[in-house]
Each structure stands twice: as C-alpha cells, then as structure tokens.
Amino acid sequence: MSVVSLKGIDISYGPVAVVRNLDLEIKSGEFVVLVGPSGCGKSTTLRLIAGLEASQAGEIAIGGRTVNDLDPAKRDVAMVFQNYALFPHMSVADNISFGMRLRGEAPAKVAASVSEVARMVGLQDQLAKRPGALSGGQRQRVALARAIVRKPAVFLFDEPLSNLDAEFRAAMRSELMRLHKELGSTMIYVTHDQVEAMTMGDRIAVLAPLRQAGRSNLMQFGTPDEVYHRPTNLFVAKFIGSPPMNFFKAGAKNGQLVHDRVQLDVTSQLRFPREVAVGIRPEHVQIGGTAAITVDGTLDRIENLGHEKLWFFMTALGRIVARTADYAANHPPGEKVRLALPTTSLHFFDQESGLRIE
Template identity: 55%
Template sequence: MAAVEFQNVGISFGTAPIVRDLSLKIEDGEFVVLVGPSGCGKSTILRSIAGLAAVTSGDMRIGDKRMNDADPSQRDIAMVFQSYALFPNMTVAANLGFGLKIRGGKRTEIDRKVKEVAAVVGLSDQLHKRPGALSGGQRQRVALARAILRRPGVFLFDEPLSNLDAEFRTAMRAEIVRFHRQQGASMVYVTHDQTEAMTMGDRIAVLAPLAAGHAANLMQYGTPDDVYHRPANLFVARFIGTPRMNLVTLPVKERAISFGNQRLALPSAAARLAKVIIGQRPEHLRIAAEGHETGLAGTVDHVENLGHEMILTLATSLGPFVLRETRSGEVPSLDQPVRFTLDPHHVHLFDPASELRVT
C-alpha cells in the first residue's frame, strides 16, 4: 500500500487551468473521497494519479516517489471505472483472469486467484456468465474484483456507482467500505454525490470549479464531521448537506444580530463586522411552541411529509427557510403562520467579503 501526495499541483488542458495549487495528502491505507460539482477537477485529479492526465506544475507523489512523468504502468494503481469496462464476449472468469494472463501467469494459478477473489465479492456462482447476463451491481463487482486481483498500492474509483439504481448504490457503498476495511488499501474515490462522500470517506476533499472564480479548487479537506459541522467557507456550507444550510445576511448592531425578535450575541471576530452571514442547518431551526413570540415569523409554503420527519419550506421577510422536523403530530397546513428560532449552539458565521468561516 502507498500514500498519495499532491504538492502545489496544477493541471491545465492547453491554456485552460483545470486544477490550481492543490496540496493534500492521502495517507497509506486511508479512504479519501473527492467530491464537488461538475467541472471542479475531481476526475482530472484522479486521472493524474493514474498517469492519464499530466501534472503541469508542482509534484505528485505515490509513496516516496515523484510520479509526474512516470508511465501509468509504473504507478502500481488499479482503477474502477463508471462504465465497468468489461469484455462483453468473455465470461466473468475470463474477464477477471485476463490481466493475469497477459502478464504471463500460469493457468492453474490464475484459476485459483480468480476463484478466491470471486468469493470475496460474492460472484462464485456467476463465473460462467458473460457481462450481459449480469445485473448492474454484479457487473460493478466484477470491475471491483478485477482491481483486487492487481493487488495495487492505490485503488482509484471514478464514480463507480452512478449507473446503479438507488437500492444497488446503497448496497455497493457498504460493500466497498467493507472491502476497504478488509484490504486496508489506500483508496481515492470520486463522486458528485455528497451522500456517498459522507458515508464512505475517512476524509473528504471538497472541490470547487475554477470557472466560478475560485483561486484554487480545494475548499476543505477533513473528516465528514469536519465538513458538515464546521464548513470552512460558504461554498462548503452550501454544497454539503441535504437540504442545504439556510444562509442569510444580517446587520451587526451592538455586537449582536436580530433574527426577528430573537437577539443573538456574537463572538468578537464577528462582532467587528458591519454585516455577517448566519448559517443554520434545517435540523437545528425550531418552530416555537404556540403562544411563544420569540424568533422570526413566517408561513408554511411547502411540506414534504417523509413519514418519520417533515421538511418544511417557510416564507419569511428574510427569504425562504427550510426546516427539518421529527414527525410528532399533525402535518402543518399550507399558509399556516408559524414562528421559529435559531439554535445558538449550532449557528455558523461567515464573513460576507471573504466568504470564510468566522470562528
């Protein structure tokens, strides 16, 4: 197994920069997820590890070796693609053994290794079939098993679950995480799906497109708890979380802000600002009990009843707010007046000028 490190890496296609000033380290045996919207450079970063995209500045290292100019065959990696990339005219067994065969492996040894890895991913009874006879989840397992047979230092996953339906995606997420625990391998996983990022990664690299005006792609690199509970900037606050964080800009007066008639004192770093952006997750806003007049007034504009919980969109004088409430009684009716409050223990503060978190 091996660590992967980017040191001030830039990647350009012609004159167009795709990745700029990327510095992060994936530790030996760590599962790191690269997540972000289209155009943020996540697949380009993954391809640079594999040697399929050239690093144009800085250093990219695997283990203790600089790999900027190394041939893909010298990098000791295995890649699992979104499209599976299986040979349709070969059986599962032949697909799994093909790489070993072209490297000169003996037939008996290939058969043994294929059967072993098929048992690991639950394909022992599918070895005689061709890919066209398999479900999407089974084909993804074949692609995963083929990567396992390489025994690489680093596994690379390029949105491997995006072609699967919701049920298979959930099952395969668990299988890949279980596989990581068993193998202890270094893994880099690319996805645009924040649920995959939050549930699978030891750490998450949240990336943004340079085209949106950002000086660099990397917005935050940390554990799932870090990026969810302590977003480093407005981009991360908006991107991570479903429904997304509620954000509103409020004037600072006498070292405090007013949310309706709820007054919230600010820490000194925020109190010096003329305005501050207040963020709060939908699960931390609370509807005030009947008869209580604290908070911001609004009306119910939309209700999503999920059985165990409700997601409410409220129209207010400060714009729309989304609340997540545990289902405990009657579902509110449309246009019903409500009053709701901020939870002061879960408020996020951002500087409107820099868009950075105010600690």
C-alpha cells in the first residue's frame, strides 16, 4: 500500500509563505500530476514528500506511516530530477546500479536487476556507454532506470522532460505511462506543461501562488475531464486550456445576465451575483452560427496549426478566440463575422470570489 497523504501542510522560507493549508490524498497506484505556474509550490511539495524540505505545520504520511521526521533514505521513495543527476565518469550500467552496489547487494542480483530495468526503458544496447555519449532522452531513461531499480513505493518526478525537445518529450510521456501501467506504483509528477498534465495524470492537482490563491495553494484536484470541463474557479479556468478560455464580464438584473453592448438571452436557474465572469472554450465558439448569444466580430488574424485553426476576433465582448478544424471555411483578416456562443457551453463565475456558480 503506497497511499500518500498530505494534511494541513504549511511551508515557509523565513517570513515568506510558499505553501499553505495543503491537503492531498493520493491513492495507491495512482499517477497524480501537480501543475501550476512558477512559484505555486509544486516542486517544494514534491521535495517535502521526498524529505528534502521541512514543513512548519501538517502531516505527511506514506503507506499509512507518518514520515515528517523520517530520514529521506527511509521513506521508500525515488526521485527523478530535471537535470538527470548522472555520474559522468560511470557507465550506464554503473549509474543504474550505483545504489545497489552502495548497499552491498550481491553482484549477480545487481546484474540481473540492471538487465531487467534496461529492457524496460530500452537501454539494453547502451549499458557500456557513458552519459556523455547519450542523447538527452537516453540520459533521462538512465535516471528513470536508476529510480526503477530501487523498486520504491512512490516515484517522484520533478519536471523530468523539460530539457527534452518536443519529439523526445512525446516519446517519454508514452514511456512513463507504459511504465506506470507495468509497475503499478504510485507516481507523483510535477510539471508546468498542461499537455503533460492532461495526457498523463489519473488526477491533476492545480496549484496557484499564494498571492493569487488566498487560503490554500490547491485550486482543484480532479480528473483531466473534471478540471477541463468543470473548473471550480477562475484561476483553473484561465490556467487550464491552450488557448485559454474566453471571458467577458456581465452584470445581473432581476436574475438575468446583462451587458451594456450585447444582448445576453441566457435563461438559467442559477442565482447570479452582481458581477459575473462568463467563459467559453474556443472550440465551442461557432463562426457564423446561431445561438442565444451572438456577437459580431472583426477577424484580426488566423493561426493555422495544420490540424486546426485558431481565429482571433475583436468584438463588443472583447477579444474572442475560436478553434476550428483545418478544413473550416476561410475568412480574410478584417472581415466582419457573426459569432455564436451556445448557452450550454458557457461557464459562470462569481467575479468577486472567483468561484464557479453552480
């Protein structure tokens, strides 16, 4: 059992608070991604679990055992860093087996373990080489193999793919997901990359810097679908999604949404506060469609990404971005186009508190 539990965690550096009131319950065998902008405490939280940071308050438990005062070497975790942290003068095989040899394990067991792990990460033909002769992706595989050979209860990944180019990142994402399925271990992964978070995580913990978060860094903890389709607050709605959700401000009068320049025919059972932030994902904006809310937009520019197009419009509601398939009808920049915003695709947030209006 390798459940990881954080309760009421506070971390400060002198007078500067970095993490406050953080509660996370990570299930055994789960792949959880901590995602957020710089300064949100995601790497600090990972280092706390590893025992490389200390908390001023709260409890950390791994496998049902409180580990706040436990030495990092006794926590049964393995950490994979962003910078590989390999010994340049050692072969791949020696890098992988370093910990085993340090513990005085039998040479036959060491050799068998290295062979098995090298097969898992595709390094069978690289064992005699030194790190300097490997590509970035291969070096990261060595760091991963060194963690796997320990057979820890929990794997901790601190932005391990950020130094790789796009092709290697995609390949390593697939590799990590395959290994997670094969090993069945609990994995906690830190990244600022939304693609990594959405494609890899069983659940995603979205963290925010305290200056934006208020009481706690944790903004939402849920599946990729939950975080994307039902963000619990404005921070998550703005952070998750590329391009991000479109927003415009509206007021409430007699239970109806009003805007000083656009007619908002929104019928809802929701109780709207005085100021409402209305959001819609770019893929839900209809170019030339009809809906309860329509607005004329002047096309500013088009970004053709091959498999899709992003359309940037200036409207009475502000800038609106639409996403369409690559074969969508073309419009030249400067043309006026009617945009439709289906009410079933709208998200409503309290402008003052930032919370989702349910």
